[in-house]
Amino acid sequence: MTELTRRSFLVGAAATASVGLAACQSNPPPGPAAEAVDPQLSQYAAMYAPVYDEPFPIPGVDLSQINPVFLRRNVAYATTEQPGTIVVDPYARYLYHVEPGGRAMRYGVGVGREGFGWSGEATINAKREWPDWYPPKEMIERQPEIVPLLSQLQSGLGVPGGPNNPLGCRALYLWQGNRDTLYRIHGTFEPWTIGSNVSSGCIRMINQDILHLYRRVPIGTKVVVLGGPGGIA
Secondary structure, eight states: OOHHHHHHHHOSSOTTSOOSOBOOOOSOOOSGGGSOOOSOGGGGTTTTSOBOSSSSOBOOOOGGGSOGGGSOEEEEOOOSSOTTOEEEETTTTEEEEEETTTEEEEEEOBEEOTTSOOBEEEEEEEEEESOOBOOOHHHHHHOGGGGGGOEEETTEEEBOSSTTOTTTTEEEEEEETTEEEEEEEEEESOGGGTTSEEESSOEEEEHHHHHHHHTTOOTTOEEEEOSBTTBOO
16 A cells, blocks of 8 residues: 555544534535536646745645646635635535635535544634644554554654645644544645545645635634535534
């Protein structure tokens, strides 16, 4: 198994925690592939270019590996949520950052595979650049093959921040009240997985997209994860 393949099942933190979040839909997404998209992807070349002014370089995205409907764009978006709210639609594999005037910045995401999906409301309690990742003991027991990838870090066994870390270059930590849900919105070095059910419950984004979102959301931001097409479970 290659290192990248290992990373694909290392995504996210501890979807096994019991935090009162309902399972989300994992059916095939409806419709987005039929959405009209500019076939000329040159407009996205700068948006998804390599990033070098970081502690670790972030590779440019091979746009041929991603369905263009999952690339970042500003869209009309009708919602009762207040501007600044993050709304995740796992069914369609989209994350919306709500803006005034019925608009939103929309990003493609990878979501929880069957059995690891979740829905509900949470708050961004912390933000981390190049975060360390600590798999919970339940994941280690379930997937002992990840043990050789772990090292002793400040807070226990984990993977240090960097290009081999499944959380990518940024992570937003989701809490409910005073409890860490152990779910994250985070980057990935596997951008070709965006638009699919691949994670252990976390919401993964292209690194360039999580950089864009990270700069725009403060701690305390409300996050709503829908439970299916059109509403919360």
